[in-house]
Amino acid sequence: xxxxxxxxxxxxxxxxxxxxxxxxxxxxxxxxxxxxxxxxxxxxxxxxxxxxxxxxxxxxxxxxxxxxxxxxxxxxxxxxxxxxxxxxxxxxxxxxxxxxxxxxxxxxxxxxxxxxxxxxxxxxxxxxxxxxxxxxxxxxxxxxxxxxxxxxxxxxxxxxxxxxxxxxxxxxxxxxxxxxxxxxxxxxxxxxxxxxxxxxxxxxxxxxxxxxxxxxxxxxxxxxxxxxxxxxxxxxxxxxxxxxxxxxxxxxxxxxxxxxxxxxxxxxxxxxxxxxxxxxxxxxxxxxxxxxxxxxxxxxxxxxxxxxxxxxxxxxxxxxxxxxxxxxxxxxxxxxxxxxxxxxxxxxxxxxxxxxxxxxxxxxxxxxxxxxxxxxxxxxxxxxxxxxxxxxxxxxxxxxxxxxxxxxxxxxxxxxxxxxxxxxxxxxxxxxxxxxxxxxxxxxxxxxxxxxxxxxxxxxxxxxxxxxxxxxxxxxxxxxxxxxxxxxxxxxxxxxxxxxxxxxxxxxxxxxxxxxxxxxxxxxxxxxxxxxxxxxxxxxxxxxxxxxxxxxxxxxxxxxxxxxxxxxxxxxxxxxxxxxxxxxxxxxxxxxxxxxxxxxxxxxxxxxxxxxxxxxxxxxxxxxxxxx
Amino acid sequence: xxxxxxxxxxxxxxxxxxxxxxxxxxxxxxxxxxxxxxxxxxxxxxxxxxxxxxxxxxxxxxxxxxxxxxxxxxxxxxxxxxxxxxxxxxxxxxxxxxxxxxxxxxxxx
Numbered sequence: 001x002x003x004x005x006x007x008x009x010x011x012x013x014x015x016x017x018x019x020x021x022x023x024x025x026x027x028x029x030x031x032x033x034x035x036x037x038x039x040x041x042x043x044x045x046x047x048x049x050x051x052x053x054x055x056x057x058x059x060x061x062x063x064x065x066x067x068x069x070x071x072x073x074x075x076x077x078x079x080x081x082x083x084x085x086x087x088x089x090x091x092x093x094x095x096x097x098x099x100x101x102x103x104x105x106x107x108x109x110x111x112x113x114x115x116x117x118x119x120x121x122x123x124x125x126x127x128x129x130x131x132x133x134x135x136x137x138x139x140x141x142x143x144x145x146x147x148x149x150x151x152x153x154x155x156x157x158x159x160x161x162x163x164x165x166x167x168x169x170x171x172x173x174x175x176x177x178x179x180x181x182x183x184x185x186x187x188x189x190x191x192x193x194x195x196x197x198x199x200x201x202x203x204x205x206x207x208x209x210x211x212x213x214x215x216x217x218x219x220x221x222x223x224x225x226x227x228x229x230x231x232x233x234x235x236x237x238x239x240x241x242x243x244x245x246x247x248x249x250x251x252x253x254x255x256x257x258x259x260x261x262x263x264x265x266x267x268x269x270x271x272x273x274x275x276x277x278x279x280x281x282x283x284x285x286x287x288x289x290x291x292x293x294x295x296x297x298x299x300x301x302x303x304x305x306x307x308x309x310x311x312x313x314x315x316x317x318x319x320x321x322x323x324x325x326x327x328x329x330x331x332x333x334x335x336x337x338x339x340x341x342x343x344x345x346x347x348x349x350x351x352x353x354x355x356x357x358x359x360x361x362x363x364x365x366x367x368x369x370x371x372x373x374x375x376x377x378x379x380x381x382x383x384x385x386x387x388x389x390x391x392x393x394x395x396x397x398x399x400x401x402x403x404x405x406x407x408x409x410x411x412x413x414x415x416x417x418x419x420x421x422x423x424x425x426x427x428x429x430x431x432x433x434x435x436x437x438x439x440x441x442x443x444x445x446x447x448x449x450x451x452x453x454x455x456x457x458x459x460x461x462x463x464x465x466x467x468x469x470x471x472x473x474x475x476x477x478x479x480x481x482x483x484x485x486x487x488x489x490x491x492x493x494x495x496x497x498x499x500x501x502x503x504x505x506x507x508x509x510x511x512x513x514x515x516x517x518x519x520x521x522x523x524x525x526x527x528x529x530x531x532x533x534x535x536x537x538x539x540x541x542x543x544x545x546x547x548x549x550x551x552x553x554x555x556x557x558x559x560x561x562x563x564x565x566x567x568x569x570x571x572x573x574x575x576x577x578x579x580x581x582x583x584x585x586x587x588x589x590x591x592x593x594x595x596x597x598x599x600x601x602x603x604x605x606x607x608x609x610x611x612x613x614x615x616x617x618x619x620x621x622x623x624x625x626x627x628x
Numbered sequence: 629x630x631x632x633x634x635x636x637x638x639x640x641x642x643x644x645x646x647x648x649x650x651x652x653x654x655x656x657x658x659x660x661x662x663x664x665x666x667x668x669x670x671x672x673x674x675x676x677x678x679x680x681x682x683x684x685x686x687x688x689x690x691x692x693x694x695x696x697x698x699x700x701x702x703x704x705x706x707x708x709x710x711x712x713x714x715x716x717x718x719x720x721x722x723x724x725x726x727x728x729x730x731x732x733x734x735x736x737x
Contacts, residue, residue: 279634282641470652473645480642530653583653 010051012061013172014084015127016117017101018110019067020442022129024048025159026101027064030169034454035064038312046353047080054173063095066356069109071116072189076356076364085120086187098124099168101157104134104141105443107211111150111202118152120187126154127168132161133445137218141211149205160448220443224319233323240316244307245411246404248300248380249387255299263292278483285544286479287472293540293556294533295467297381302456304380308345309455313447317342318439331419332426334358335439337367341418344374345411346459348585352592366425368589369602372580373418375411377459378532382576383410385536389561390569413577417609466531474527475537482523482545496545505542515575515614516568516622520546531582567621574617578610663690 015023024037031050048064065084066077073079087094100117102110117124128143147154155171158164190198206212227233267288274280311317317339325335336358344351351371358364375383387403394402481501488498496502504526505519512522520542528535536556543559560569580586586599593599651659667686673679 277631277634278638282638470649473648473652476641476645477649530649587656 010059010061011097012063012095013052013097013099014063014065014095015099015101016065016081016085016113017067017127017129018069018103018106018113020440021067021101021103021106021110022157022159023067023101024064026099026127026129026157026165026168027062029159029162029165030062034458036455036458037451038309038317046077046356047084052169052172054169056173058173060172068113070113070190071120071187075359080356082187085117085122094122096123097172098122099127099172100124101127101129101159104128104131104156105137105139107141108202108206111205112198114150114152115198115201116190118150124152125168125171126150126152127157128154129157129159131156132158132164133443139211139213141209146205146209149208160450218443220315220441223444224441227316227319228322233319237320237323240311241411242408244304245408246401247307248303248407249384249401249404251303252299256296259296259298260292263288263296267292281483282476282479286475286483286541289544289556290475290478290537290541291467291472293385294381294471294537297384297533297536298460298463300380300384301377301463302460304377305346305456305459306452309452310447312455313445313451315442315444318441321439322441327419328422331423332363333366333422334360334363337363340367341371341374344371344376347376347378348372348374348582349588352585352588355592365593365598366422368592368598369425369605370418370421372582372585372602372606373414373421373578375414375577376532376582377463378582379576381533381536383407383573385539385557385560386569386573389557389564390566410573410577417577421605421609466533470530471534471537474530474534475541478523478527478538478541479545482542494546496542499545501542514618515611516565516571516618517575517614518563518568520563521568521572529583531584532576532579565622565625567618567625570621571614571618574613575610578606578613580606580610660690663687 015027017023022037024035027033027048027050028035028037030052033048033050035048046066050062050064052060052062054060063084065081068078068081070078071082071085073082083089084092085094085098098117100114102114114126126146128141128146131141134141143154143156153171155167157168203212227236267284270280270284270288274283311320320342321335321338324338328335328337337355339357340351340354342351343354348371351374352368355364355367355371358367384407387406391403391406396402396405478501481504482496482499484499486498487493487495491498501523502519505523508522508525509517509519512525517525520539523542524535524538527538539560540556543556543563564572580603586603589599589602590596651662663686667683667690670679670686671683673683
């Protein structure tokens with residue numbers, strides 16, 4: 001490729017642009033990757049690299065950078081973009097070519113970054129993205145005219161369509177792009193005069209290309225009048241979230257029963273056809289009882305993420321951040337913390353990484369410290385197991401399910417605890433002072449089916465790969481620890497009581513007895529440190545081995561219903577609301593804060609909270625049960 | 629089924645699970661060292677085995693694993709990841725972002 005021969009053996013092309021202008025969607029189209037896209041700013045917080053083979057057979061490296069409003073960074077994610085473009089990143093020279101992605105529906109804002117990049121001197125093309133939406137809104141921009149006014153090539157793109165980047169690929173493949181000059185790229189912070197000049201230039205260009213029309217009241221504005229209403233807005237938010245949790249239980253029952261029946265049938269078949277042996281024990285009591293207990297929750301996870309992705313893609317989530325800004329401000333967090341905290345409902349790790357979009361370091365630290373309190377998807381199997389076992393499948397007024405309501409309350413308790421901890425951090429001086437929120441609200445649009453399908457498939461893939469890898473491995477180890485050494489001759493109790501895990505459980509039970517946990521729960525908490533849902537599989541294995549006689553691989557729910565008291569079940573729920581049982585989260589906190597101090601503080605405070613919460617729950621529930 | 633084969637399968641499954649769990653949940657330094665060691669062993673294989681490519685991929689994985697957070701793969705940030713193929717000149721740390729809290733400041737005017 002003549003045009004893109006630069007500093008790198010394979011030319012490096014960087015996608016740059018304002019947040020939420022469709023860079024990652026375009027990156028996915030160019031490279032065939034499946035990076036997360038959503039309709040709000042700040043989804044990408046680190047550089048992602050892929051490769052593109054052009055029609056002429058040349059290979060180009062494509063770099064997706066976090067969104068930035070300027071080359072003068074305010075937040076860590078903007079810093080990444082500025083460092084890459086200015087060649088300041090260790091071991092990495094500046095890209096050979098820049099594709100400045102712009103949102104055709106919001107050119108007024110996007111052109112300022114284009115002008116900054118132009119001043120930087122890197123060879124550049126402007127990708128006029130979202131032109132399909134712009135046309136629907138009546139915004140027609142002539143790319144050739146815009147190109148003449150800007151002095152750089154301009155191509156139209158539609159990042160959400162596979163064929164939407166054809167012109168861009170042709171341009172990258174053509175010889176029309178000049179090679180970049182060698183040497184360092186200098187950047188100086190613009191003065192107020194520079195900014196005023198840029199704004200005047202943007203106005204001139206918009207007028208020249210006929211895009212200076214300012215829209216009146218749009219559909220999004222009309223919808224926002226209701227959705228962002230100070231009274232109606234929070235009500236809508238509460239109802240939406242409530243219905244999501246109702247659906248998690250109401251819709252998942254049939255597929256869950258089908259999976260459970262499949263696991264039971266397989267276990268029954270193995271039990272009948274295989275002779276008594278170690279291998280049979282491993283397959284039935286170790287793998288099927290353990291892995292099967294976790295696998296059964298797949299439908300609930302799919303339903304939960306279906307709704308989260310739907311809300312993400314529609315553009316509703318930034319509105320929720322806006323609605324919650326006042327509440328979050330009162331506990332020392334800014335509305336910007338909402339998106340990282342919301343990401344933590346999937347998993348605390350991307351949530352903690354998403355805190356890079358938070359400008360204030362103290363605010364960022366406070367958000368990192370409370371992120372594990374948001375109910376991650378790994379807790380869902382634990383909650384669903386206990387709720388299914390102890391909360392009756394009763395329908396209340398208006399067809400609402402009691403189980404769904406309890407799940408909703410558990411999520412609320414997680415959020416309330418996070419707010420309480422943030423308030424304590426604020427009082428202790430670690431939280432930030434209130435800062436006003438400036439957040440770009442994207443236009444609403446219908447969720448794109450492709451994005452939904454990819455997002456859901458990724459969640460299914462992640463869940464299944466965890467079940468098939470680390471959970472399976474831990475279940476095999478737990479089975480061995482629970483089966484050896486064999487019970488002594490004349491032993492009367494179940495074999496597991498005499499095993500290594502049985503002894504370990506007995507010791508741990510001393511610590512956990514005050515909060516109502518028996519030795520089986522105590523054992524399950526240990527592998528649960530790897531990931532929370534492993535505890536469900538561990539309970540399956542431990543109870544399968546604790547039972548005497550028939551195979552019990554598929555019957556964990558009735559088993560725990562009979563062996564636990566209600567206070568014990570509630571105490572375990574309280575434990576999982578707080579406990580930081582995920583080593584990967586702590587490792588991520590260490591990486592993001594560059595210090596061991598914060599993960600240690602986090603683990604200590606979360607364990608203390610978990611123990612205290614479980615102790616109070618167990619004691620109060622026991623007292624109430626006795627009264628009743 | 630043959631009891632010897634039975635026991636052999638159980639021991640193999642247990643050993644594989646233990647190594648995998650240690651690999652996934654152990655510290656990233658251990659993961660890196662393990663991958664590098666295996667890459668070296670594979671590279672020592674005679675040329676006719678055709679394992680050079682495998683050794684190179686293992687070596688690259690050893691470099692890449694330095695950015696791992698503990699290996700839960702739950703965050704989705706690595707899911708369906710793009711082909712992360714840093715050039716040979718890129719150092720291991722370049723693929724990872726380390727932004728100390730203290731260095732994040734306001735814009736200076």
